[in-house]
Amino acid sequence: MRALKVEFAPRRKLPVAAWYAMAVVLAALAAQQGVEAWQLTQRQQALRAKVDQLRGESDRQEQLREEAKAKASMPLPYAQDAAAVAKLARFPIERLLATLESVQIVGVKVVSLNVEPAQGEVRMEVEYPDQGALLKYLAALNSTEGPAWRLQQAQFAATQPGTATLVSQW
């Protein structure tokens, strides 16, 4: 056997005032929830804006980093000149000039001297009276200490001195 909760009393109805009170309480709760929801929405929007701002800054930082990286890998505009200057600074110009001064062949004159320090090349244009003098001059140059000279081109005319270009790699 078990206990029996027999009940014939009618369920108690709430008085009207209690229903009104409950309605007021529920309305107040609903209003409070609405206010809190609105506040949360505002806060969420502010946070979203902040996130967007931070994301934008992050993107800009990333872009700057990319640009800096690209710049670092690009040769600088003056880099070639700077390198040329550095190479010229290292170029043994004194030795070259001393070599040229030590070689004297009658009738052969150095007309121009072009130094390309970047390539380490020296191009010298000379006037010569005849082929023999030119060859003597070339042999004399190659007998000095220093890089070898070679004849790149030569022009000879019967009535005037010839010109020749001699090249050496320093």
Add this chain to the structure above:
Amino acid sequence: MWWVGSKGADVYLGTRAFAVCKREEAVLVQPTEDLAQSLARLAAWLPQSGTRAARLWLSGGLCRPMLLQPVEGIAGDEEWRRVAQSMVGMQTGWTAPSEVWVERAAAGTPRIAVAVQQALLAQLQELAGAHRLRWSHIGPWWGDGLRAALQMPQRGRVLAVRDCDSLTLLGGDGAQFDLATTYAPVVDADAADAALSRMLMSSDATPDQVWRITLSTASLATRDAGEVALAPLVEWAA
């Protein structure tokens, strides 16, 4: 316990008595001739009740149990109510419309239904409403007798609840019921004993397995009946 701590009154209404207990004291005990007289006693007491709420305990003669055996295909509270309604006339002999209460039980097990006449309930509500009193509970006194009995260390297999106009027998093993019936009218101890003997003859219960609780309006001698409604009027017997 759901009734403990009541600050109002306990009112007993039967076809042979009307009684009121307050704070474990019997304040009014009146034998009556019939239900109409009992209702008149109630109507006379209500203006001077001194309380806004009271529990109403009905006698077995006014509030009857029925044992509903499991019925295949019946499911849901409403269907069980209809089954109980259909049995009221046969079980009680009542022809007037009745209100039924049906307990919820596991499918496939017997369950208890309780019937009370609708006209009586309506009259009780009207009387209470007229005097601004609320019935916080309306139920059979034998129901509270069962509750109190189940809390005792010694339990019988059959509980015989006797009050002013009936003998209600409830029985079963463990938590199950296999007996729920009321003999009415049973107006004295001899009639109650005879009804009990008849029941025992047709069941497998023995006299030593019956424990009894009696609500008697015969005397107001102090009794220690434990925690049961209308305790000053109650006697227990093993």
